[in-house]
Amino acid sequence: MKTSLSWLREFVELPAGLTAEQLDEALTNLGMEVESIVDQAATVKGDLVVGRVLTIEELTGFKKPIRFTTVDVGRGEPQEIVCGARNFSEGDLVAVILPGGELPGGFTIGARKTYGRNSNGMICSAAELGLSGDHSGIIVLPPGAASPGDDARPVVGLSDVLVEVEITPDRGYEMSLRGIARELSYAFSAAYTDPATLVPGRAGTAEPPYAVTVEDTVGCDRFSARVVRGIDPNAPSPEWMQKRLIASGIRSISLPVDITNYLMLELGQPMHVFDLNRLNGGLVVRRAHPGEKLTTLDGVARVLDAEDMVICDDTGPISLAAIMGGETSEWQPDTVDVLLEAAHWDPVMVGRTARRHKLFSEAAKRWERGVDPQLTLIALERAVRILTEHAGGTVDERVLDIDHLAAPATISLDPGLATRRIGLAYDAEQVAALLSQVGCTVTGSAPLEVTPPSWRPDLLAPIDLVEEVARLGGYNDIPSLLPPARGGSGVTPAQRRRRTVGRALAENGYVEVLSYPFVAPGAADQLGYPADDPRRSAVRLTNPLSEQEPLLRTSLLAPLLGTLKRNLGRGRRDVAVFETGTVFLPRLAGNAPPAMGVDRRPSDTEWAAANAIVPAQPWHLAAALTGDIEPAGWWGAGREASWADAIEAARIAVAAAGISADRVTVSAAELAPWHPGRCAAIAVDGTVVGHAGELHPAVVSAFELPKRTAAMELDLDALPLPPVTQAPRISSFPPALIDVALVVDRDVPAAEVSAALAAGAGSLLESVSLFDLYESEQLGEGKKSLAYKLTFRAPDRTLTTEETLAARDAAVAAVSSQFAAVLRGA
Structure with missing residues (x-):
């Protein structure tokens, strides 16, 4: 505004x-x-002075009339100025900007030679000074308004x-x-x-000046109109009105249109002017029929929606109600009979119509925010008086007023609510006084019965009234103190697990990233999902943030690999990233969810039916890595990341989630997007919770990633939450360390060998870890060697050599019995 x-x-x-x-x-x-x-x-910089025109010489030989003038500007010798305007004479007082000055818009004035004469400054028009849109001539000041050399700003109206x-x-x-x-x-x-009290509105009469029918009293609950005949179509808008419209950012068009814009700015009531002689039959206010068309004043042919409100005559829609008029019935330069309309429209309808047609007129901006419904007759009376004062005409004494307004609702307000919500002490009298100040009618005491004024449709609930008390009572008086916080239950076990897992991966060199959960339709093909893979079924957004990515992800890998590619493209070569977030697994249903309103809480049946089609949204964890996992330096060569590091990342995450190693199984698997021979399934208590390994070469190629890029993804929600347990007792006695190397068949999983060692060693075994994998022809065809570090410790004593060796032999015997393993070197 x-x-x-x-x-x-x-x-x-x-x-x-x-x-x-x-x-x-x-x-x-x-x-x-x-x-x-x-x-x-300050919009005109430099010297803007009053000048008196001394001489005028008409220059010939040019395509347009040019005048060479001398002007007394009160600065010694007269200024020579070339000017194209012809609406001034010798002896007139004019506004002159001297060389070095600057007009609005950054137009700098200098001394120059033009049309064969010297020109030192400019004689200004109202448009050049930003006072109006009139380019027809320069400003001629009244005689005696000022003297040559005086500052012209207050004289021309540049003092506001x-x-x-x-x-x-x-x-x-x-x-x-x-x-x-x-x-x-x-x-x-x-x-x-109140400008609405300056002129009383005339009440509606039994007989209207023009036939109007309102079919939809929800979209339009009040429609008023007046008729004026025989106006002067050439009557200009008064200068004071033009200046105020220009100052408000609205260009002057014609007297009838300017009046409606002026009163919209002054009162807040948008209005409309129809050419009475271009209307065919009575007017009907209704909802548009689907597919109806209307060409609005901006020349755009619009296809209307059933929710749009229109004003129609016998030819069909002639105005998109509350938004913009149509071309067929608008004011024309030769219009002499006008119908002035002022109505009250539903704000929700106007807002939706404006967005649907992308047409945000000044009227629409006001309607969707709420307009005082009691202004229609007042605005019409003001419009009629201004119009007849400046353009003549005969006013039809009949007044149309179709009124279906509902009575304002009364709000019950606990007078202590403001004190509790704001934190300052407000007594009931102060609350009532502040609300009365904004126009509310306040009765009662406990509670206060508050009726908002017609111009405040935003006051609907007690909390709205509390906001008014805070605002008028003074925001600066409200102390900057945090309210006492109620005790919370803290983070949930699932939230704690997600934080712990993320912290564990970060401590092991991974960097957390956040990605949008949106993917392109081709993401499933890039990841190599088979045609029958359920992960291909994705939720499509009705109004996506990007038309290129309208689907919700069913896996974290597609966005994560995109982030990995982006980092590689910016010069990073050794990258290890991870992300936790939800994936969206649709529940396919044949029925649409029930339509639920906002007037009541949904029933349990409706709520269950609506949630039945909401996608499952489990939390996943994914990691991707490429390049060197251990950097090279003076200490030696680095180590390139491999599928084993992706599996280890999964182990780290599962361990951080509170799952002991003996409950975790890692076994060979085949699942896109991983390489069939380098993919592992991660299972907890026999249930697969994720996969890890090296990405398939086709997937690596599709995402333009380096060869051997590895990744893992786990379903965190599938991991069982650990029960609350006592912290383990830590032995203070020294450990006994023994390494064993076992030769087994090549297809025997290392995890199962580790589990067999743990089972055979008994309670003295503290930990077992694989530290070497060796394959050679010397071991025999189809054989491999697995070397493990066994750590033994007792809680109450230092183990003897005999006890340690006995436990080791028991562990080796268990592996030999289960997998026919042979102790290497034995």
């Missing part, structure tokens, strides 16, 4: 010495965001202050002089004159 300070002063008695800083602070404290406060005098504020969506009443002036009266405790 943009306006001028002088216009505001007509309705509120602001302090005479009000500064821009004081005005800015007042508007901000009232809840308005100040975009700018501009002194018009322009104010622009951003209005929040719930405060439509502030999109008018009426609303902003009312707010400023609160801030400065100043006298306020």
Whole structure:
């Protein structure tokens, strides 16, 4: 909303010495965001002075009339100025900007030679000074208005202050002089004159001036109209009106249209002008029929929706109600009979229509925020008076007023609610006084019965009234203290597990990333999913953030591999990243969810039916790595990441989740997108919870990643939550360390050998870990050697050599019995 300070002063008695800083602070404290406060005098830089035209010489030989003038600007010798305007004569007073000055828009004035003559400055028009849109001629000042050399700014009207504020969506009443002036009266405790009370509206008559039928009283609950015949179509808008419209960012069009725009700015009531002689039959206000078409004033042919409201005559729709008029019935330069319309439209309908047609007119911006429904007759009376004053015409004494307004609802307010919510002590009398100040009718005591005024449709609930108490009571008086927080239950076990797993991977060199959960339709092909893979079935978003990625991910790997590729493309070569997040697994259902309103809580049956088709959203963990997992340096060569590191990342995550190693099984598996021969299934208590290994060469190629890139993905929600257990007792006695190398068949999983060692060694075994894998022809065909480090420790004594060797032999015997293993070197 943009306006001028002088216009505001007509309705509120602001302090005479009000500064821009004081005005800015007042508007901000009232809840308005100040975009700018501009002194018009500063928009023209340099010397803008009054000049008297001394001589005029008509120059010939050019395509357009050119005049060479001499002008007394009160600075010694007269200035020579070339000018193309012809609406001034010798002896007239004009506004002159001298060389070195700058006009609005950054147009700098200099001394130059043009049309064969010297020109030192410019004689200015109102358009060049930003005062109006009139380019027809320069400003001619009244005789005696000033003397040559005087500052021309106050004389031409460049002495005002322009104010622009951003209005929040719930405060439509502030999109008018009426609303902003009312707010400023609160801030400065100043006298306020409501412009809606300056002219009383005429009540509706039994016989309307024109036949109108309102079919949908929900979309339009009030429709008023007046008729004026025989106006002068060439009557210009008064200069004061043009200046105020220009200052508010609205161009002057014609007197009838300018009046509607002027009153929209002043009162907040949008209006519309129809050419009475271009209407065919009576008007009908209704919802559009699907597929109906209307060409609006901007020349766009629009296909209408069944929710749109339209005004129709016998030819069909002639106006997109509350948004923009149509071409067939609008004011024309030769219009002499007009129908002025002022109505009240449903804000929700207007907002949806404006967004559907991408047509955000000044009227639509006000309607969707809420307009005072009691303004229609007042605005019409003001419009009729201004129109007949400047364009003549005969007013039809009949008044149309179709009124289906509902009575305002009363809100019951506990007077102590403001104190509890704001943190300041407000007694009941103070609450009632502040609410009365904004126009509410307050009765009762406990509770207070509050009826909001017609211009405040945003006041719907007790908490809205509390906000008004805080705002008018003074935001700056509210202490900056945090309210006491209620004790919480802390993080859930699942949340704690996710944090612990993430911390464990970070401590092992992985970097956490966050990706959007959206994927392209071709992601399943890139990952090499088979045609019948359930992970191909993805949820499609109705309104995606990007049309290229309209699906929700069923795996973390596609976005994660995209992040890996992006890092490689920016020069990183050794990358290990991980991410935790939800995946979306659709539940295919043949029935649509039940339609649920907002007037009541859904029943248990409706809630269950709606949730039955909500996708399952388990938390997953994924990691991907490429390049060197151990960097090279002076200490020696590095080590390249491999499928084994991806499996180890899965082990780290499972261990961090509280799952002991004896419950975890790692076995060979085949699952896209992993390489069939280098993929492992990670199982806990016999249930597969994820996979890890080297990515398939086709997947690596599709994502443009280096060869041997490895990855893993786990379903964290599938991991059993560990029970609360006592911390283990830590022995203070020294450990006994023994290495064993076992020769087994090549297809025997190392994890199963490790489990057999643990089972055979008994309670003295503290840990077992694989540290070497060796294959050679010397071992025999189809054989491999697995070397393990066994750690033995007793809780109450130092183990003897005999005890340690006995436990080792028992462990080896168990592996030999189960897998026919042979102790290497024996």
